[in-house]
Amino acid sequence: MSGVAQQVDGRRSRGFLPHRTAAALRHFALRGTAIVYLGLMVALPVAAVLTKGFGDGFDAFRDAMARPGAWAAIRLTLVTSTIAAGVNAVMGTMLAWVLVRYRFPGRRLLSTIVDIPLAIPTLVTGLMILALYGPNSVIGGFFDDLGIRIVFTPIAIVIALCTVSLPLVVRSVQPVLQELDPAEEEAAATLGAGPRTTFRRIVFPAIRSAVVAGTLLTFSRCLGEIGSVILVSGNRTGRTLTAPVFIFQLTSQFRPAEAAAVATLLFAISFVLVLVTTRILRRKEAAA
Amino acid sequence: MSTTAKRGARGGHAGILAACLLYVGLLLVLPLAGIVWTALKPGLHIVSDTLREPDVRHALLLTFQIAVITVLVTTFFGVIVAWVLVRQRFHGRSFLNALVDLPFALSPVTVGLACFVLFAPGGWLYPFFNARGIQINFALPSMVLVTIFICIPFTIREVVPVLEEIGLDEEDASRTLGASVWHTFRKVSLPNIRWAIAYGIALSTARAIGEIGAVLIVSGLIQGRTETATLFIFRAAEERQLPQAYVVALLLAAISIVLLLAIETFHHRQEREMHSA
Numbered sequence: 001m002s003g004v005a006q007q008v009d010g011r012r013s014r015g016f017l018p019h020r021t022a023a024a025l026r027h028f029a030l031r032g033t034a035i036v037y038l039g040l041m042v043a044l045p046v047a048a049v050l051t052k053g054f055g056d057g058f059d060a061f062r063d064a065m066a067r068p069g070a071w072a073a074i075r076l077t078l079v080t081s082t083i084a085a086g087v088n089a090v091m092g093t094m095l096a097w098v099l100v101r102y103r104f105p106g107r108r109l110l111s112t113i114v115d116i117p118l119a120i121p122t123l124v125t126g127l128m129i130l131a132l133y134g135p136n137s138v139i140g141g142f143f144d145d146l147g148i149r150i151v152f153t154p155i156a157i158v159i160a161l162c163t164v165s166l167p168l169v170v171r172s173v174q175p176v177l178q179e180l181d182p183a184e185e186e187a188a189a190t191l192g193a194g195p196r197t198t199f200r201r202i203v204f205p206a207i208r209s210a211v212v213a214g215t216l217l218t219f220s221r222c223l224g225e226i227g228s229v230i231l232v233s234g235n236r237t238g239r240t241l242t243a244p245v246f247i248f249q250l251t252s253q254f255r256p257a258e259a260a261a262v263a264t265l266l267f268a269i270s271f272v273l274v275l276v277t278t279r280i281l282r283r284k285e286a287a288a
Numbered sequence: 289m290s291t292t293a294k295r296g297a298r299g300g301h302a303g304i305l306a307a308c309l310l311y312v313g314l315l316l317v318l319p320l321a322g323i324v325w326t327a328l329k330p331g332l333h334i335v336s337d338t339l340r341e342p343d344v345r346h347a348l349l350l351t352f353q354i355a356v357i358t359v360l361v362t363t364f365f366g367v368i369v370a371w372v373l374v375r376q377r378f379h380g381r382s383f384l385n386a387l388v389d390l391p392f393a394l395s396p397v398t399v400g401l402a403c404f405v406l407f408a409p410g411g412w413l414y415p416f417f418n419a420r421g422i423q424i425n426f427a428l429p430s431m432v433l434v435t436i437f438i439c440i441p442f443t444i445r446e447v448v449p450v451l452e453e454i455g456l457d458e459e460d461a462s463r464t465l466g467a468s469v470w471h472t473f474r475k476v477s478l479p480n481i482r483w484a485i486a487y488g489i490a491l492s493t494a495r496a497i498g499e500i501g502a503v504l505i506v507s508g509l510i511q512g513r514t515e516t517a518t519l520f521i522f523r524a525a526e527e528r529q530l531p532q533a534y535v536v537a538l539l540l541a542a543i544s545i546v547l548l549l550a551i552e553t554f555h556h557r558q559e560r561e562m563h564s565a
Contacts, residue, residue: 121498224395
């Protein structure tokens with residue numbers, strides 16, 4: 001540290017501006033850069049979608065919803081996202097628990113594998129499902145013989161959504177579990193509580209917020225997912241067409257206003273959900 | 289605890305572990321193995337054959353270009369935004385903070401749509417760029433813009449907590465000893481946040497390479513011109529040229545897993561430095 005100081009000693013008075021003015025200028029230049037960057041890159045596009053969809057009232061929205069399969073698409077996206085979020089809420093919490101509390105060979109490997117969906121292109125995930133469960137594949141053929149079609153049905157959509165959103169609950173719950181002192185659980189067990197009671201009474205209250213936050217993140221991620229879904233769902237109007245693919249189709253048919261209305265609806269759903277749930281959680285925590 | 293209860297608990301542990309391994313195995317390990325097997329089933333020559341195709345080469349080059357520009361922009365501005373959010377207090381700071389997270393909450397399709405709407409005829413920015421003869425939609429600029437939008441939060445969300453953690457002491461000391469602001473940043477702050485930046489770069493690169501929803505809308509899907517690697521996979525799969533689709537997908541999967549391993553390394557490094565500090 002002293003080396004750094006010596007090296008730059010005497011530089012303080014260099015420059016033509018008084019020290020304080022220069023500092024203030026720098027301050028505002030940095031802040032201005034941040035504001036302009038986020039304003040142009042984030043706020044402007046979002047405002048553009050909102051205005052395009054609802055700038056002329058609800059006309060664009062009504063037009064979009066009057067198209068065949070529009071409501072079915074929104075319903076399908078809501079249902080499949082809810083299922084995926086529910087499954088990953090349970091499995092993600094269990095995975096976080098296993099990764100934090102258990103010691104077994106391959107734990108580090110499991111931790112890395114859980115993160116794969118964060119890095120791998122979602123379209124590649126879709127192609128993986130196609131390769132594994134497609135009509136000409138081993139597993140797909142097996143299920144075909146049983147009379148169960150996976151690819152090009154809502155089952156494939158749920159599998160895709162579960163896969164791409166797998167890490168979200170795990171990574172939300174894991175740090176909280178790490179902070180939790182096992183002594184409390186041991187005390188509960190010593191006092192005769194079974195593992196289930198210990199989990200319900202000691203562990204779950206501590207991780208509840210993290211589980212809910214992770215589940216919400218999963219749900220809103222699933223609402224907008226397209227890459228992993230578009231190849232495996234078949235995109236049949238009214239049957240396996242999801243809302244994001246519907247938005248994509250509307251845009252390619254040069255109906256941006258209608259697309260924007262549907263996009264705004266999706267965004268509003270996840271936004272309201274997050275708002276309501278954080279409210280409830282905060283109230284519960286205040287009461288506890 | 290009685291021995292039966294203990295055994296029961298151990299059985300419960302084994303059951304939970306088995307359920308987790310089964311879930312991860314079915315959703316991730318098996319499909320990964322499946323794509324390796326399916327891609328390489330025709331023989332290894334399929335890899336070199338596919339990579340020699342001009343469409344594939346162009347697609348990979350385009351993805352590379354988009355990823356590089358995206359990472360440069362989001363890293364440079366990301367560090368500035370993180371710095372301002374942590375070190376400055378002003379009205380509207382929490383609003384700015386919320387803006388950073390917005391790309392996480394939006395569907396990539398919506399992002400693509402936003403760019404399309406802004407630069408299409410009748411859009412707010414159309415007159416400006418049209419008058420100068422610059423094409424944004426269905427060309428490289430729009431594809432870069434949407435990818436930047438989607439990658440904005442990564443670097444910022446990695447750097448902010450580290451800047452908060454290290455506090456002001458070291459920076460203040462350096463400034464008091466006469467170092468300039470820039471010098472303080474380079475010699476004191478930057479070494480502290482370098483792993484967070486590396487982490488953000490790796491995450492952004494992976495996301496930029498894998499982006500599909502937004503570029504699907506703004507690229508116009510012009511074969512050999514605005515076709516990224518993921519768009520090539522999409523078209524090849526739709527046109528039933530599955531072998532090529534599988535090979536390029538395998539390549540992207542391999543790149544992203546290497547990036548993931550880099551991310552984990554950066555994370556461990558950073559944690560070790562935090563604890564030793």
